[in-house]
Amino acid sequence: MEFIKKYYYLLSGLFVFIIYLTTLAPTVVKIDSGELSAVQTTLGIAHPTGYPLFTIVGYLFSLIPLPFRDIYKLNLLAAIWCTAGTSVFVYTTKFVLDNINSFHITRKEPQQKSKKKKKIKDAKTSIQAFSIPDDKKYIAAIGGGLILAFSRTFWMQSTSVEVYSLHILLVSLIILFLVKGFVEKNSSTKFSRNWILFSFFLALGFTNHMTTLIILPGTAYLFFVKYGFNKPAFKKIGLMLLIFFPVLILVYSYLPIRASQNPLVNWGNPLDLERIIRHISGKQYQVWLFSSTESAKKQLEYFFSTLPIEFSINLFIAFIGVIYSFISARKFGIFILILFITTVLYSINYDINDIDSYFLLAYIAIGFFSVFGIVKLLSFLKIQNSYNIGAALISLFILVHFVITYPKVDESETYIYEDYTKEILGSVSQNAIVFSYQWDYFLSASYYFQLVEKYRKDIVVIDKELLRRSWYYNQLEKNYPGVLDGVKNEKELFLNALKPFEKDEVIDSKLLENLYRRIMTNLLSTNIGKRDFYIGPELFENEMQKGEFILPEGYTLIPDGFLFQVVKNTKEYIPAVSNDFKIRIPERKDKYIENIINMFICPMLVRRAMYEFQFDKIDRAKLYIEKIRKDFPEYKLPKALTDLF
Template identity: 35%
Template sequence: MMLKNTKVILSLSVSIIVFIVYLFTLAPTVFFIDSGELAAVASTLGIAHPTGYPLFTIIGHLFSMLPVSASEIYKLNLMSAVFCTLAVFMFFFLLHLIYSYPQKDIPGNKKVKKAPKQNVQHNQQVPSIIKYGIVLASCLVLAFSKTFWGAANSVEVYPIHVFFIITLMFIFLKAVITPVKISEGESQVSFAKNNRYYLLFALLLGLSFTNHMTTILLAPACIIFFIFANRNQKGNISRLLIFMAICFVIGFSVYLYLPIRANQSPEFLWGNPYNFERFYWHLTGKQFSVWIFSAQGSVPVFLLLLSALLGLSIYGYIKRNNINPNYHFIAFIVIVFLSYLLLSSANEVVAKQFKTFTSSLWVEFGTGIVLLAIPGVFKLSRFNVKIFYFTLLTFFGCMLYSVNYDIHDIYSYFLLSYITIAIWIGFGIFYIFELLSAQLTDNTKKIAFAAVSILIALSPLYSNYAVNDESKNYFVEEYTMNIFRNIEPDGIVISTQWDFWLSASWYFHFVKNIRSDIIVIDRELLRRSWYFTFLERNYPEIYNNSKAEIDRFLPELYKFEHGIPYDQQVIMKTFTDLAASFVINNPGRKAYITWEIDQNKQEPVAANYLRIPEGLVFRLVKPDAMKNNILSDYKVYDFNFTPSRIKNYYYETLMQSYALMLSSSANYLMSMNRIEEAKKYVTLALTANPNYPQALELKRRLNL
């Protein structure tokens, strides 16, 4: 009883500490990428981008209605902190389970007669003091690792994902450790009770898929170990599989939210999955499939490495009692070597993402802490071969898949690998304990070792605090509000800057009703037929004014979406005509584009219009509206933003956007001889990027 209370007290204590830290670093508002969209969808019970994330949406909606004095976005950011904390809580129990079952103590293990001397594994029970010290240390290492902590700071689908992943690992290993009990004539209720861990696993597995499809990355480890754990059940296992299938379907049925809600005309209905075809497209992520295994040669390399991983793992598992125990660690080294050899020399996408992953490891858990994972892998291979191969499959299965995904925000896809490394780091600490065990004979010394382990585990808290402190991060909100400020009443703005303000605009525009007068159009989403339903419902006047162009474009888009042969020139012509129509057909509204639209010369928007840099956007103006090449109603705006020197794609691009547009606007002001206003914009441009060439040249010309 005392030990049980100790486990509960320590798990709650570490979770509370972690949650308090997360509160200090929590983002106060919208963040980059999908934050604004997900917040808008959760707040209004809409439909998010593929694969829909219905469980996230439902849970998020409940959080958005919490009776506390805070904005919807803050409550949803808080949800991320809560679920990452719950993930740490479950990680404690997962680790406690692993350390409680050295190889010989797992029920159902068979003794091998006359095992060779070198095959004997030293799997004594871990002293309780050391066990709890290592478990706490591992929890802290994971909780304050860079990517895991980052997920806790803002609204995203990954916090719920890691909670489910860790919970599923715990319940699955619990099920494997608890032998399946099957008796002749056993009632259905009794059968379900005796196999409750497998059934709970299946239910939560189905639920987890409704939050994020990368739950599939658990498949190699779980399928192999389910087969081996139940290989002697033979015919009786079919009953268990039927029960598990029913539980899985019950959990997975949350996905019915998508077609049900789509037919209720929500404000946000990405993909509009109102029928089976569109539901299937959304469920399978058809829109984003072009980014996974997209590079030439990706699939053969992936299959080769996966085959090697499965082959070495299955052989090592089957022969674990009859081969030299060093085989297991050697198998790990072989897979590492093959991965490095094949991935680092693969196509550009895979090589880039593999380098991103490997270079992240040195600082992910605090500088150099990842080195403890190496002796940890060795120790785990001696401590419990089954769990060793389980972690091997989760780590490499996740990494091999994720390096084939060509996106900027790739780190979150490595979370299962990072979780596995945190387990290995704990065993690295255990390995050090065993080396020092002769000197750590009394409880006082063991307590001291456990305390030192926990202190070392706090290294990532120190190393990663600054980079994960988002408590004053208003970058995306500032940029979005500055864009809004820049658009005249009833104006139209066309952009593709989803990651930087378009996503956020969904939240501010529709949930908070800020600048509800303006029309915001994402040009990239015009390539998707569902987006026209969105435009019709939210901007009916704009939709009707471009109805003729939409009707010409949609048949061509239908061919594209359904894989029917189409004429490239025709679809491009109808697309550019459509984009231009939002400007041409609404002469009473001022029209704007962002800088990347201007730079895209292959798909120009309203090519016959002049592009006048006005603040952070280009205003589209008819040539005959200019008098002596001067725009008479040209305005200078007061922009407030926080400069950033963070070396990161998103922050650097954001600062580049400020510098580029403010420099261009300053240059235009100089052409109108509005020198003082030009100086103001040049100063702001250099605040955003002190080394921006155009701003430096303007500074020289203005004698600033």
């Protein structure tokens, strides 16, 4: 028992880590997974805000000679970060409970002159103090840690490479040393180790993810409650800034240093101060910040509608904890409430689809409230000085939520993004160009497979949307020499017209759009004689239908695999690659997996079947239809095909 009490937070983390291993993704997953893993293994520069700390540490970890693929090692690192974050959270909550009276607001009694009245005052003060038995503290800290660790979004960060897993650990460390600094008994003039470490980890937090700023309002509350608004307090802040800024600048100096070496992934090419600021500030994405009250309302509704999914029955415990934290440790309760409100208010004003990770600090706040809820429940259920019944009930709550959440986060069988990406790259001809903007499903993953595992490096993959960014042309020329030779004039005109846009100056939007479309069209027309050219179905369904992307005269499209191939107009039949591919579909299908199946794979197979039918290749057409029925039985085939086959 003494061993458990001594290493309770490490043992909690070990238990969580073992569970996390069972849900770990074996390869790349959706959205930024492929790009971020490529950035880490090649020591590149990621999308804004650059994530230099994440990149450097990931690169060093990838060098460890473990018997795994690089992508699995980096996914494993994500699980380690989340595990460590859980351990720090458990340790922090136990520390808060140990020092609960430091966070309690006692009523100030009027000055009493007589000794008799002074004794009465002391008696009243002692009544207001809280004393929590050690067993209850351990149960509450570990229970709260497990509630948080097995909440959906927190758990998801442990399954694959992402910046938020490291963010969880850094935020947990920031909060730990913040509360330690708050509790310490030294004077406001002394600059303790806790505030040094707080400043250090706060700087590291900002070098990993800029949403670290969300913690500042709550930090300011605790700091000024302890020290007040006075000269010594501001002097202490000045000393912390002397630590904060050098660490921040040192880590972020990675961006221009590495950009000067022109790495394979060089997002933003942050060589000069203007580009560095634009990259770190996430200028590219600010268009989605505070865009409208309607989007904020939509995100707020989404947040509250998904809370039961995040915590299920444990929300009841957290609700009790909100009330009890304000009774027993009001200062800490206010800090957590500020953290919760600030996170929600900031995040709902970011109009993106994958918003869940931005609510992480709110979920951590709920985790803290859950700890206080467990303390109160244990007190309520205490029978004959034993917490066994209460602990059993808390364990049941956690177990129920665990069983509900596990299948929702399990990525252990998620191979679909690897299979889909490799099928696209593997099906096209030698030195071909693939033109697409399927970032979440294919393009991001292609970074990893081409740059790290060297799979089909001969293929030129061009992101249609990134052609709008000046830095992307440098990366294309670095990775695919000669591919832009035919659009040199258009490129120079476009980049010159783009400069005012990137500096927030007045622009000729019509000219900019026309030049952009000319680049797209001429990329095709100047390369089609040298390389086979393929486009993604999303381009056909959107840009081509709107007239924003036009094929050169004398060319048409034929469905070939999961892409369209650009070919000369002909009445002759053009065979496609074999349809004998294998896409492994996991049992857990989120909206991204559904999109791959229903927006890309099956529609392209249907189009190919129709193409085969037009040339009286009935047997070939049947093969594609049978493939859909066998591998994707839930997909609804067009009635025209079901009538024919």
